Structure formats: C-alpha cells, structure tokens
Amino acid sequence: MTLIPAKKTRAGAPVTVAERIRTAALRAWKAGLSVIPIKADGSKVPPVKWGDFQSRRPTLKEMETLFIEHDQQGLALVCGSVSKNLEALDFESDEAYEMFRNRARDCGLGGLLERLEKAYLEKTPRGVHLLLRSEAVGASTVLARRTGREGSREVLIETRGQRAYVIVSPSCGGVHASGKPYLRISGTFDTIPVISREEREDLFDLARSFDEPASPKKPTARSCASVPQVYSSRTLLPGDDFNLRASWGPDILEPAGWQLVFRNGRTQYWRRPGKERGVSATTAYGWGDYLYVFSTNATLDPHRAFDKFGAYTRLYHGGDISAATRALALRGFGAGTAGATRRVQTAKRGEAA
Secondary structure, eight states: OOOOOOOBOTTSOBSSHHHHHHHHHHHHHHTTOEEEEEOSSSSOOOSSOOGGGGTSOOOHHHHHHHHTSSOOSEEEEEOBGGGTSEEEEEESSHHHHHHHHHHHHHTTOHHHHHHHHHHEEEEOSSSEEEEEEOTTOOBOOEEEEEEOGGGOEEEEEEEEOBTOEEEETTOOTTSSTTOOOOEEEEEOGGGOOBOOHHHHHHHHHHHHTTOOOSSOOOOTTSOOOSSOOBSSTTOBOHHHHHHHHOOIIIIIIGGGTOEEEEEETTEEEEEOTTOOSSOOEEESOSSSSOEEEOOTTSSSOTTOEEOHHHHHHHHHHTTOHHHHHHHHHHTTTTOOOHHHHHHHHHHHHTOOO
8 A cells, every 4th residue: 555645526625534634644744744643532642652753754654554544634743853853832822822923023023923924824723833943942841821710820832842743734523622623824844944043042932921920939039028128117128128219121121231122011021131132021020010031041040030139139249139238228228218217108008119
C-alpha cells in the first residue's frame, strides 16, 4: 500500500473527512513535520503510542498505518526539533488573541505579528494558533494566566514545544469536545515562518504581559504593609516614605534606562534597556502599584512583584537594603518632619497621600 493523495470530486474537494485528513497529513510530512493522528472522542490524545515520533518522523510505511488503515478525523504536528524546531502559540480564546494583536501594534510588534499571520494562522474551536520555527524552541510553557470566576486560575496563552504536539486543521468532528473544527485561515505547512531568538523573545514577553499574578507576592527587598511601618507615631521609614512619594518613571525606571512604551488606564507598559521594541514590564497592572517584570533578560528578577523601594534597592544598590535606606534618608525620605507625620496619618486613614 502506498500513501497517495485523497481522491477528488469534480469540484476538487476530498470525498470524506478521513481522506481530507490523509491528504493534510501527507502534505505536513512532505514539509518535514512529524505527524500523528488524534482520536475523535474529545480527549485530544493520539490513538497510538507516539513517543518515538518525538525524536523521529514516521516513515512513509508508518504513515500508511496511521492514516490509511484507520479512518481518522484528527491530525496533530509534533513540535520541537523533530519538526524543524516547530513551536506553537496557543491562545485559549478569540478575546485573548485580539488583545494580543492590539498590544502588538501598541508596542511596535505589529509588523512581526502580521508576518506570522500571513505565514500560518489557524482558528481553533476556542481560540487561535500561530505556528513558528525558532532555534530557541523550548519546552511547553504557560505564558499568561488570569483569575477566573470563583478564583480559579485560567490559562490565556501557552506554547507547545519540545515533546508536545499541536492539533491542526482539518481536524474536525469529535476531535474537540465542542464538535467544532480547526480551520486554517492563512498559510500552509510549507510556509511556517522561521523567526530569530530576539523575535521569539519579543513575542513571548508580549504574551507574558497579560499574566495576572494570583495574589500580591512578597515584594523583593522588603515586605510592603498596607500601613507604612513607623519608628514612632511621628516618623516613617525611608523605604515606606519612598513608596508613598516616588514615581515609577522619573524616580526609578527612567534614570535606569527603562522606556515608557504606552499606557492603558492606570497601567504603564515599560521596555527594558537594550530592547528596541516590545514590552518588558508593567506597573499598576491588576492589584496594587507594583512593578511586575516578565522579560527574562531584564536586570530585575522576572515574575516577581517589586514595590518602589524594592525596585530602587535592586536597580541602584544591588539589593543592599541598608545602603538604599541610607541613601534615601540623605535625600530627605523618612525624616520626622511635619510632612512625614501627615503622610503617616493619611496612610493610617487609608486616604491618598
């Protein structure tokens, strides 16, 4: 038996779903991709052992067994080095993808995203797939979550990488529990784009900018109480005074080379030094007035919440809390002045400083 393209009707369309899947599988295989079938029971798992196909592509004879001897309704591509460094960006909803597109334009990544969309864009039963290739392909990673109803954590954007697979068009029928199909909007298996390490980092950092921390984490360098700590009833600690009075831009980030890219309401989006496009961190995103860094190449630890004193301490004093406190005291922060006393009283009342 030889693997041949599906028979065509006079209109040029495959006769059956199984033949459509067979034709797509052959095209993907010819494009250098490792291909496996997917069950049509809503489980989204292969009907066969697929471990070998994480490190090698199926042979043509194995393709015959996988896609001819069994009628299939689902098709998946194995990601990673076995498929020429294939990686997928998986958006769990149309809303998540539209937000991603809008923010890409705001931060200078619109052109890159348009290139990816033209090369391969796919509508899934719930959201969107972007396929790409990069020598930096890694393991599958959740890039952004949000807190849903009843406090549950929901995935917004994730990747499919080494030793994982992504279900693709023309999968349909019972492959997804909803019964909805996977529809390719543009591109082919032959046009999946190759992007650089820097472009991949830009895209992933953009995706991470949608990550909502589950709850306020202990800020780096010191704890941040809702009411500032006091030496006495009339004085503020220099760090707490700095948290009340300092501005993220002129007092902390901009002197260190960070650039404000754009604002969305009270949230500010920042780009780290040395980066020409995209975003690397946010301030006042979600809960509280904290700096949240998501770029893995920034001087500040990624996926950590920083209050203003914590960020200042890390950027200008190498994390030395004592040195940062002394420097701020010399600048007039934390002194037992009438102004400091008023700020203590205001903070205790829960009013704006």
